[in-house]
Amino acid sequence: MKRENVHAGACGFDLSDQRLVRPFSYVGGKWIAGDDGASFDVTDPADGRVLGAMAALSAGQSGAAVDAAQSAFDDWSGLLPQDRSAILRRWFDQIMAHREDLAHLMVREQGKPLSEALGEIEYAASFVEFYAEEAKRPNIEGVTSHLPDAEMELWREPVGVAALITPWNFPSAMLTRKAAAALAAGCTVVAHPSSETPFSATALAELGERAGLPAGVFNIVTGKARIVVEPWTTDVRVRALSFTGSTEIGRLLYRQCADTVKRLVMELGGHAPVIVFKGADLDTAVEETIKAKFATSGQDCLAANRIYVERPIYDEFCARFTAATKALSVGVGMDDPDIGPLMNESAVQKQEAQVADALEQGARLGCGGERHAAGRLFYEPTVLLDVPDAAAIMGEETFGPVAPITPFDTEGEVIARANATEYGLVAYLHSLDPRRIYRVSRALQFGMVAVNRTKVTGAPIPFGGAKQSGLGREGARLGMEEFTEIKYVCRDWA
Ligand code: NAP
Numbered sequence: 001m002k003r004e005n006v007h008a009g010a011c012g013f014d015l016s017d018q019r020l021v022r023p024f025s026y027v028g029g030k031w032i033a034g035d036d037g038a039s040f041d042v043t044d045p046a047d048g049r050v051l052g053a054m055a056a057l058s059a060g061q062s063g064a065a066v067d068a069a070q071s072a073f074d075d076w077s078g079l080l081p082q083d084r085s086a087i088l089r090r091w092f093d094q095i096m097a098h099r100e101d102l103a104h105l106m107v108r109e110q111g112k113p114l115s116e117a118l119g120e121i122e123y124a125a126s127f128v129e130f131y132a133e134e135a136k137r138p139n140i141e142g143v144t145s146h147l148p149d150a151e152m153e154l155w156r157e158p159v160g161v162a163a164l165i166t167p168w169n170f171p172s173a174m175l176t177r178k179a180a181a182a183l184a185a186g187c188t189v190v191a192h193p194s195s196e197t198p199f200s201a202t203a204l205a206e207l208g209e210r211a212g213l214p215a216g217v218f219n220i221v222t223g224k225a226r227i228v229v230e231p232w233t234t235d236v237r238v239r240a241l242s243f244t245g246s247t248e249i250g251r252l253l254y255r256q257c258a259d260t261v262k263r264l265v266m267e268l269g270g271h272a273p274v275i276v277f278k279g280a281d282l283d284t285a286v287e288e289t290i291k292a293k294f295a296t297s298g299q300d301c302l303a304a305n306r307i308y309v310e311r312p313i314y315d316e317f318c319a320r321f322t323a324a325t326k327a328l329s330v331g332v333g334m335d336d337p338d339i340g341p342l343m344n345e346s347a348v349q350k351q352e353a354q355v356a357d358a359l360e361q362g363a364r365l366g367c368g369g370e371r372h373a374a375g376r377l378f379y380e381p382t383v384l385l386d387v388p389d390a391a392a393i394m395g396e397e398t399f400g401p402v403a404p405i406t407p408f409d410t411e412g413e414v415i416a417r418a419n420a421t422e423y424g425l426v427a428y429l430h431s432l433d434p435r436r437i438y439r440v441s442r443a444l445q446f447g448m449v450a451v452n453r454t455k456v457t458g459a460p461i462p463f464g465g466a467k468q469s470g471l472g473r474e475g476a477r478l479g480m481e482e483f484t485e486i487k488y489v490c491r492d493w494a
Helices: 059-078 081-097 099-110 114-134 173-185 198-211 230-234 247-256 282-298 311-326 345-360 411-419 434-443 476-481
Strands: 025-027 030-032 039-043 050-055 141-143 150-158 161-165 188-192 218-220 238-244 263-267 272-276 304-310 364-367 382-385 402-408 426-430 448-451 484-492
Touching: 025 059, 025 198, 050 198, 059 150, 059 161, 059 188, 059 218, 059 230, 081 099, 081 114, 081 173, 081 198, 099 114, 099 198, 114 173, 114 476, 161 173, 173 188, 173 198, 173 238, 173 476, 198 218, 230 238, 230 247, 238 247, 247 263, 272 282, 272 411, 282 304, 282 311, 282 402, 282 426, 304 311, 304 411, 311 364, 311 382, 311 402, 345 364, 345 382, 345 402, 402 411, 411 434, 426 434, 434 448
Parallel strands: 161 188, 161 238, 188 218, 238 263, 272 304, 272 426, 304 402, 382 402, 426 448
Antiparallel strands: 025 030, 025 218, 039 050, 141 150, 150 484, 364 382
16 A cells, blocks of 8 residues: 655654644644744654654644634534534544554554554544434423423533543543534534644544544644643633543642633542452452453553452462463553553653552562563563552552552451542442442442443443542533533513
8 A cells, every 4th residue: 555654754653544644733724833843752652762743832822723713613513413413423434444543553652552552442433423423412401480481491502612631541532532522512622632642633633624524623732731731721712621631630720720610521540449359250350350450551540559359368369360460461562462561761660669669568579570671661560469558559540550459358448448549430349249239339439330340431421530530521421511501591471
């Protein structure tokens, strides 16, 4: 197949459709370079090679993206929902038709194993497909009147321009989960992708353009977050801000948005407990906990961060889990191993620090515990046993392939330990006792509870966290409603 390199310049990607490699921001339907050609390098975490230089926009250019989104708003929100739906559906078709190229691109800039990247592209596309349908269904709701002769209705209207800020661990799915919902609701979008993985976002914009998203409706602004995102937080025209990333940056954006009282959706950090009760199916518990810990090389907000096992089955669980961990393959994403590189040096240093701290506090090493020979950013899949609650890893997000295990004695004790965190995104529970499953699911202070399984996500479910794991929900009808305002109309014909 002929490979064009029209837009890629020095980019180190090798796709069958090289036009998907867009090293520019996308504003008002145009691909734009940074003022004075400002750019930043994007590297391959597997080997540190520079893949390409991406445009770094200025604060003024970021403001121009809001101008473009604001100008496009009336036409986009005024379209028949069926017409917005048709464009979203074409975007879905484009993403699916290019899923292999998009997955290759993601493996190169993010590092994840190829089959996980393909899975993410399909997951990303599923939000566009789902919201193409939901776009047609924000029905007007009637209210049974409590006032004589009055007619009452609730209308759902798009809030206006929505700012979306996305992380590097799911560079495509986190963008479509927000953007498809906002666009379906009738909002226009300014989006900032993580500077670690911006090419996945600009490729989606290229496909959006091919699908017929009108100029100004979907804008991608690359560059330093503090320069390009901060102006959005104080801009009165930006009516909603939806952020996925760390709790630390979420808190900062929350404060910055206070003065303009924006609608906020926050998908923040997690610190998922896995609780395995005696009587659980141990094969399932081990297999599912391996998935819950090591998917995305552990760099997942849903990653199992601490594993509590009831004492009578503790030794057997630890032996089986450690054996399964030792069997995991580590390597370069394109070779499709179980575990790829971590995103950057600070991520590897975090594994080293948490492992050293746990060992110092009395934990035992089950396996791993070192950088992996595959390269500078690879870390061995690691198991820590008998980890005390005071160890840092039992309180902080790990975001890497290190699994701490600890025993427990009673249901009440493990619920209290699982809930003793500022986070509340997801909790995993293994038991075959229906009453216990009900009691514990009720008692866990988490936005999502997975029972005897790991995968719970998908476009039809409301994804989100309790406590400091976030605000609002993404996915499902609720995800679109976050981008709407309710207008209550009370009519009297007299
Ligand atoms: P991050 O450092 O918080 O960055 C996330 C986004 O915020 C990036 O686009 C980043 O842009 C931007 N950002 C950074 N500093 C900013 C600032 N001062 N002002 C405005 N924007 C700023 O998070 P990450 O390291 O990319 O992602 C990992 C975190 O995301 C983890 O905590 C994980 O749990 C969380 N996460 C949560 C979910 C969920 O749904 N709950 C899903 C995935 C990930 P730059 O890259 O340009 O700095």
